[in-house]
Amino acid sequence: MHEYAFDVKLAAVVRVNARNRRIAERVVNNLSGDSVALSHILGARARLTEFSTDDCSPRLFEIDGEEIEHE
Numbered sequence: 001m002h003e004y005a006f007d008v009k010l011a012a013v014v015r016v017n018a019r020n021r022r023i024a025e026r027v028v029n030n031l032s033g034d035s036v037a038l039s040h041i042l043g044a045r046a047r048l049t050e051f052s053t054d055d056c057s058p059r060l061f062e063i064d065g066e067e068i069e070h071e
Contacts, residue, residue: 005062012051018044 014031018024027044061067 002064003062004060006058006060008058009054009056010051011054013049014046015049016044016046018042 014028016024016027018027023042023044027042027046031046059070
């Protein structure tokens with residue numbers, strides 16, 4: 001079995017459980033690969049509950065950890 005990595009742009013709904021709106025907005029405004037760590041530090045929990053892709057086709061950029069060249 002092979003692993004294929006695609007670059008995909010998403011539109012998403014993020015639900016945040018937090019003590020107040022300021023913390024929730026801080027978590028959402030800082031979403032990235034390390035947002036899970038930020039959420040735990042602030043005592044909040046962010047969940048991606050709905051998402052869709054944009055009109056562009058996903059772009060394959062890697063197969064089994066190896067970057068591929070595009071024509």
